[in-house]
Amino acid sequence: MVGFSLSAEQTDLVMSVREIVEKHVVPVALEMDTRGDDSFDWRFIKLLSDHQLLAPNIPREYGGRGLDFLSMAVLIEEISRGCAGLAACMVGEIHATIPIILGGNESQKELHLPVLAANPVLAAFGLTEPKGGSDVKKLSTTVNYKEDDVIINGTKDYIVNGAVSEFVTVCASTDVDQSRSSFRFVIVPRDQIEVSTVRNKMGIKYCNTAQLVFNKSNVPAINVIGAEGGGYLLLNQTLECGRALIAAIQVGIARAAYEMTLDFAQNHHQFEQPIFSNQGVSFPLVEMATIIDAARFMVWRACWLVDQGGDFTKATSMARLYASSVSHKVTSMAINIMGAIGYTTDNLINVYYRDAKVGSIVGGTDNVQRMIVASLL
Numbered sequence: 001m002v003g004f005s006l007s008a009e010q011t012d013l014v015m016s017v018r019e020i021v022e023k024h025v026v027p028v029a030l031e032m033d034t035r036g037d038d039s040f041d042w043r044f045i046k047l048l049s050d051h052q053l054l055a056p057n058i059p060r061e062y063g064g065r066g067l068d069f070l071s072m073a074v075l076i077e078e079i080s081r082g083c084a085g086l087a088a089c090m091v092g093e094i095h096a097t098i099p100i101i102l103g104g105n106e107s108q109k110e111l112h113l114p115v116l117a118a119n120p121v122l123a124a125f126g127l128t129e130p131k132g133g134s135d136v137k138k139l140s141t142t143v144n145y146k147e148d149d150v151i152i153n154g155t156k157d158y159i160v161n162g163a164v165s166e167f168v169t170v171c172a173s174t175d176v177d178q179s180r181s182s183f184r185f186v187i188v189p190r191d192q193i194e195v196s197t198v199r200n201k202m203g204i205k206y207c208n209t210a211q212l213v214f215n216k217s218n219v220p221a222i223n224v225i226g227a228e229g230g231g232y233l234l235l236n237q238t239l240e241c242g243r244a245l246i247a248a249i250q251v252g253i254a255r256a257a258y259e260m261t262l263d264f265a266q267n268h269h270q271f272e273q274p275i276f277s278n279q280g281v282s283f284p285l286v287e288m289a290t291i292i293d294a295a296r297f298m299v300w301r302a303c304w305l306v307d308q309g310g311d312f313t314k315a316t317s318m319a320r321l322y323a324s325s326v327s328h329k330v331t332s333m334a335i336n337i338m339g340a341i342g343y344t345t346d347n348l349i350n351v352y353y354r355d356a357k358v359g360s361i362v363g364g365t366d367n368v369q370r371m372i373v374a375s376l377l
C-alpha cells in the first residue's frame with residue numbers, strides 16, 4: 001500500500017532529533033564549518049551517541065537501534081539540515097557497517113557492531129583509490145592470506161571518518177588480474193592504518209576525510225568478511241542502498257537553504273515591503289519547496305524498496321541523482337534571493353552552497369548514476 005505519512009515512531013524520532021539539532025547543532029553550524037577538516041570535534045559525535053543516533057542501523061541484538069532505511073532517511077535529513085558534515089560522518093559509518101551486517105559471520109558482528117552502537121566512535125568505508133573511484137572493478141589494493149593472517153597493501157582516498165575511525169571496512173582484491181571475482185571486504189583496525197593526508201574540502205568540512213595507506217597491514221584472517229567470490233555482490237549491495245542515505249543528506253541541505261531563504265524573504269524589506277511580496281521572489285521559493293518535496297519522496301520510495309527487499313538499484317540511483325541536483329539548484333537560488341548577504345562567507349547559506357556540491361560526486365558521480373539507470377531502462 002502506498003502511504004505518505006510516517007509512523008508514530010518515525011514522527012517521534014523526527015521531532016526529538018529536530019529538537020536536538022535545533023538546540024545543539026544549528027547555533028554552532030557555522031563554527032563547525034569554519035573549524036575545518038583538520039581538527040575533528042568529537043562533541044557532536046558524543047551528542048549523537050548519547051541519543052543512540054550513531055550507526056542507528058545496527059540491529060537490536062548487537063545493542064543498536066535497528067532502524068530501517070526509511071527511518072534513517074528521515075533522521076539523516078534532520079541532522080543534515082543542521083550540519084551536512086555531521087550527517088556525512090553518520091552515513092560514512094553506516095556504509096562501514098553494511099558489509100558486516102549483510103555478509104559478516106556471527107563472531108564478526110558480535111565483535112565489531114556493539115562497540116559502534118554503544119560508544120561515541122566512528123568507522124569508515126574504504127573503497128576509492130587515488131587513481132579514480134568510478135571504475136570500482138579496477139581495485140589495486142590487495143589482500144593476501146599468510147597463515148592465520150591477511151596482509152593488506154594499497155592506498156584508499158577521500159575516506160570519510162578516515163583518520164578518526166576505530167576501524168575501516170576496506171574493499172581489496174586477492175588477485176588484481178581477476179578483478180571483481182576476487183574482491184573481499186576486510187575489517188582493518190586503526191593500529192594497522194597510516195593516515196597520509198587529511199583532505200581539505202570545500203564543503204561538509206566538519207567530517208574528517210583522509211587518504212589512508214595500508215603498508216603490509218597485518219590483520220587476523222577472521223576479519224575477512226563473507227565467502228570467497230561474494231565480495232563484489234556485497235560491494236554493490238552496500239553502494240546501492242547507501243545511495244538513498246546520501247540522497248537524504250542532500251534533501252537536508254536543500255531544506256536548510258530553503259527554510260532560511262523563506263524566512264529572509266518574508267522579513268527583508270525593499271521598496272517598503274517584504275521582498276516575498278514580489279512574485280520574482282515568491283515563485284522561486286515555490287519551485288524550491290516543490291523540488292525538495294519531489295526529492296524527498298524519491299528518497300522515501302528508494303528506502304521503502306530497500307526495506308521491502310525489492311529491486312531498489314534504479315530507485316536509489318535516481319534518488320541520489322535527483323537529490324544532488326535539487327540541493328545544488330536550491331542553494332544557488334537561495335543565494336540569488338539573499339543577494340550580497342548570501343555571498344558572504346560568514347552566512348550559513350554559503351555553507352549550504354558548498355556542502356551541496358559534494359552530492360554530485362559521492363556514492364558514484366552523477367554520470368555513474370546515469371550509467372546505472374541507463375543499464376536498467
Ligand SMILES: Cc1cc2nc3c(=O)[nH]c(=O)nc-3n(C[C@H](O)[C@H](O)[C@H](O)COP(=O)(O)OP(=O)(O)OC[C@H]3O[C@@H](n4cnc5c(N)ncnc54)[C@H](O)[C@@H]3O)c2cc1C
Binds near residue numbers: 157
Ligand atoms: C567528500 C568526499 C567524501 C568521500 N567519501 C568516501 C568514502 O567514505 N569512501 C570511499 O570509498 N570513497 C569516498 N569518496 C570518493 C567518491 O566515492 C569518489 O570521489 C567518486 O566515486 C568518484 O571518483 P573520482 O573522484 O576518483 O572520479 P573519477 O572516477 O576519476 O571520475 C572523474 C570524472 O569522470 C567521469 N567519468 C568517469 N568514467 C566515466 C564514464 N564511463 N562515463 C562518463 N563519465 C565518466 C566522472 O563522472 C567524473 O566526472 C568521497 C569523495 C568525496 C569528495
